[in-house]
Amino acid sequence: MNRMTRTLGALALSSALMPLGNAQAGEVEVLHWWTSGGEARAAAALKEMMVAQGHTWKDFAVAGGGGEAAMTVLKTRAVSGNPPAAAQIKGLDIREWAKLGFLTSLDDVAAQENWNQLIPPRIADVMKYEGHYVAVPVNVHRVNWLWVNPEVLARVDAKVPTTLDEFFTVADKLKAAGIIPLAHGGQPWQDATVFEAVALAVLGPKDYSRAFVDNDMDVINSAKMEETFARFAKVMSYVDDNAAGRDWNTATGMVIKGEAAMQIMGDWAKGEFTAAGLTPGKDYLCAPAPATSGDFTFNVDSFAMFKLNNEDNVKAQKDLARTILSPEFQTVFTKAKGSIPVRTDMDMSDFDACAQDSMDAFRATAKTGGLVPSFAHGLANTSYVQGQIFDVVTNFANSDNPDPAEATDQLAAAIQAAL
Known part of the structure; x- marks a missing residue:
């Protein structure tokens, strides 16, 4: 049982007899943190x-990046019997809310709209509790991307690396030429994003899932995990000394300006290149992170639907769920956010080259087993387990004398303690 379950459980017991609030007929209240730029425009389109x-x-917009402030407000509203119709919740936290009885079933909408045929099972499972849909996915981000400035690579006569060994060879050439090989921001989630890409490269999708989804200690505390930490340390050796605390978009800006050659980051980075007026395939390149070309690490935005007692509001809520997965909204939102539609039947001809490549990989990996959830972005495990992984990875990344064997033992102990 994680901390959210314990806290909410106690609050729910104390307020179980409180009546649900009555809202205006046909009203749909939506809690989200899409408060800036393209995301705000997308929210306006949904409205x-x-x-x-x-x-x-x-x-019901609550500003604040990853939604921590929004979750604090939501807990208060939910336990007082006055939840919004929909709230932006992701990953295993959806199941925690459902387990406590706050969420409603969307099975009727899912059946009418053929969600099981439109959404890969790996994504659909995240939206379900005990086999029933309780949330609707909004989009899919591919996390294991390598963003490249081709002009900078050309200066050292190098090609985009497709394996870790090729990455090290290219990075050595860049370093010798006085160029920062890898743009990075020294923040825990960014460290975990790079570590996750290396882990996928070393472990492969099957053992990656065993380690970070199933919490299998045979994989977590293994020689392959030691190798993951060793290779991660080498990747991080190509980051500049001023990375501490740097925001991810500042790191992307280094690639755009030619100060650095590459960045490992999710496809939200594409928005920075677009804002700079650059064209994918020409001014910048998007490629799978080294040794992960047949894999897809996903991060999914989603809305969980809360139990309501007003019939008109319930109808509005179901229409909201239906609208979120409509081709029209999927197109508007994903283009604004830099992600791709979660529906695999979408016509991608009007999307940019990176989005088309991403959808091709999404469709393919959904069939091959290469589609895996991102633990760095909260899709593979609870926020408590994620926090424990972050601590180990960031401490290792910042160590003057990183020890892969010691870090592997620490990771195993940390995850075990969080379960």
């Missing part, structure tokens, strides 16, 4: 689509 269906949209 327009709901209003066009005759519903009233009540915006």
Whole structure:
């Protein structure tokens, strides 16, 4: 039982007899943290689509990056019997809310709209609790991307690396030429994003899932995990000395300006290249992180749907779920956010080259088993387990004398303690 379950469980028991609040008929209240740039425009588009269906949209936006502030507000609202219709919740936290009885079933909408045929099972499972849909996916981000400035690589007569050994060879050439090989921001989630890409490269999708989804100690505390830490240390040796605390978009800017050659980051980085007026395939390149070309690490935004007691609001809620997965909204939102639609039947001809490549990989890996959840971005495990992994990885990344064997033991102990 993680901390959220314990906290919410205690609060829920104390307020179980409180009545649900009555809201205005046909109103859909949506808790999210899409408060800036393209995300805010996408939220506005969703509002327009709901209003066009005759519903009233009540915006419940709580600013703050990863949604920590939003979750604090949501807990208070939910246990007082006045939850919003929908809340932006992701990963295994969806199941924690469902386990406590707060979420409603979307099975009727899913059946009408053929969600099981449109969404890969690996994604659908994250949206379900005990086999029932309780949340709807909004989009898919591919996390294991390598962003490249081709002009910088050309200076050292190098090609985009496709394996870790090729990456090290290219990075050595760049370093010798006085160029920063890998742009990076020294923050725990960014360290975990790079570590995750290396882990996928070394372990492969099957053992990656055994370690970070199933928490299998035979893989976590293994020679292959030691190798993962050793290779991660070498990758991080190509990061500049000023990386500590740097934001991810600042690191992307280094690639754009030619100060650095490459960055390992999710496809939200594409927005920075787009904002700079650059064209994918020409001014910058997007390639799978080294040795992960047949794999896809996913990060999915999603909305969990809360139990309501007003029939008109329930109808609005179901229409919201239906609208989120409509081709129209999928297109508008994913283009604004730099991600791809979660529906595998989408026509991608109007999307950019990186998005098309991403969808090709998404469809292929959904069939081959190479589609795996990102632990760095909260899709593979609880926030408590994730926090423990972050601590081990970041301490290792910042160590003056990193010891892969010691780090492997620490990772095993940390995950074991979090279960």
